Amino acid sequence: MAPVILHAIILQATSRSMIFRKCATCKSRIVGIAHNHELRSAGVLYYCVECNKEVDEYQSNYELPMTVSVLNGEKVQNIVAYDRAVELLLGCNANRLGELMLKDTAILDELEEQLIGTRCHLVIRQEKKKNKGKKNDRTIVEAIIPANPLFMPLFANNEVESWEP
Ligand SMILES: [Zn+2]
Numbered sequence: 001m002a003p004v005i006l007h008a009i010i011l012q013a014t015s016r017s018m019i020f021r022k023c024a025t026c027k028s029r030i031v032g033i034a035h036n037h038e039l040r041s042a043g044v045l046y047y048c049v050e051c052n053k054e055v056d057e058y059q060s061n062y063e064l065p066m067t068v069s070v071l072n073g074e075k076v077q078n079i080v081a082y083d084r085a086v087e088l089l090l091g092c093n094a095n096r097l098g099e100l101m102l103k104d105t106a107i108l109d110e111l112e113e114q115l116i117g118t119r120c121h122l123v124i125r126q127e128k129k130k131n132k133g134k135k136n137d138r139t140i141v142e143a144i145i146p147a148n149p150l151f152m153p154l155f156a157n158n159e160v161e162s163w164e165p
Pocket of ligand 1: 023025026027028048049050051052
């Protein structure tokens with residue numbers, strides 16, 4: 001199916017869960033299991049089910065669920081944006097946002113506040129998936145184009161280096 005462009009307003013963006021981590025070895029999703037402040041992975045110990053071991057080296061990726069208002073507010077739609085789309089909007093990749101989070105724990109809340117209400121054009125595609133016989137269609141965002149031509153990526157002027165003590 002050809003991509004569709006939607007004129008939308010972001011109503012909700014779930015920034016709390018927008019970063020997910022993959023095992024550096026096998027690239028499967030890892031889960032946080034314990035806190036240990038000695039670790040460089042932000043004091044969280046991760047476990048990889050595939051490798052069957054605890055991992056301290058991982059790769060971060062974006063998965064940002066959003067609720068948008070479309071058709072002049074007549075319809076509300078749930079969408080999900082991944083790496084490239086989120087990166088362009090924020091001006092930084094998931095690894096970098098992870099580093100910023102360590103220094104400023106409120107950063108995700110601030111980000112969410114800034115995203116909500118943003119008018120944008122969304123390039124979307126439908127992903128049809130069946131999960132245990134149940135239809136599980138999702139709307140994937142290929143690109144988020146802010147409607148305001150003066151829009152600046154949220155972290156454009158926020159180099160990681162400047163956050164170093
Ligand atoms: Zn692994």
